[in-house]
Amino acid sequence: MKKGTEQEEQGAPLAAGLHAWYAENHRVLPWRGITDAYRIWISEIILQQTRVVQGFEYYNRFISRFPDVRSLAAADDDEVMKLWQGLGYYSRARNLLTAARQVVERFGGEFPTTYEGIRSLQGIGDYTAAAVASFAYGLPHAVVDGNVYRVLSRIYGIDTPIDTTEGRKLFAALADELLDRKDPGGYNQALMEFGALYCVPRSPQCGRCIFADRCMALATHRVEELPVKQGKTVVKPRYFNYFYVRQGGDTWIRRREGRDIWRNLYELPLIETDEEQGLDDLQRSGIWAELFHDAGQVGVSSQVYSCKHVLSHRIIHARFYMVETEFAPDMTGYMKIPVERLGDYAVSRLTESFLEKLSMNYPSLF
């Protein structure tokens, strides 16, 4: 109570300017101006570490296929992965399904209406819980995302690294203190939109910034230095050798399991090596023998496609070969499917590129 009174007397320092700026400058998006917690939730998950333009069509497809939480809870895992194909961070899709089922089981199919209830769902952390709680229900929880870190670190000249426990606590407390408790949802959206459109990472629009008169970073010429991050991303190489196996109109794929990259996506038979390997070395490997020991004559093409698949923390050196076998190999762990069914399965962008290349160069194989 005391805090609320204090804030009313002082006025939330950023709120007035942000609301006015937002009214003039915001983008119109399908997940804005609605109070359906389900749709807001879906949009927030899709937009995690993802730009609006990249997630836009995924959101539309997802909502038209799964318009409410019960339809999603009843969904087939593979169909959800297929809808998510190409978007990245695939654990989001798996968690989405888990959370939808949690809503049905624990909340009777009604999306939870408290911050704690929302936060308890799989895949929802502090940010997403605050976003849904404030947007859908007007609850007073401040969002802290990449935009908020940037805007606040600059206006207040804070150089505490944002990827440390100390930094996260500091910015969470500041964001909470600054929150406009009369319109938490509108304020949160405005702050993030301002970070996304004006206070951008490089070459921000300081010349027309509504906070130019009070921005510490601008005054001290440190705008481009803030926010500070301490962690540096180390990119490790991996070597993937894929085999497009053909026999009598069939091919073989499997679903990736474990905690590795692309979990729950499908892929062609793979031999991963810890360094660059030629085809002859691969053919001498134990995995090759395991794959093709009962396949009769095995004909292998030279590399049909090779590329470096660049991710934020990995660079995957990939090579694809085409293999034709005399008999259907009994490849343990892989499943046989008709070639024309390949498109039904969710695959990584890497495999997608290969299949696209293949259909361009060898249309007869499809």
Place this chain on the structure above:
DNA sequence: AAGTCGGGGTG
């Protein structure tokens, strides 16, 4: 606290 998980845009 540090590592892991994708893919694409930007200057």
Place this chain on the structure above:
DNA sequence: CACCCAGACTT
């Protein structure tokens, strides 16, 4: 090329 994007989870 480095950095970042409506982050969350595991170890």
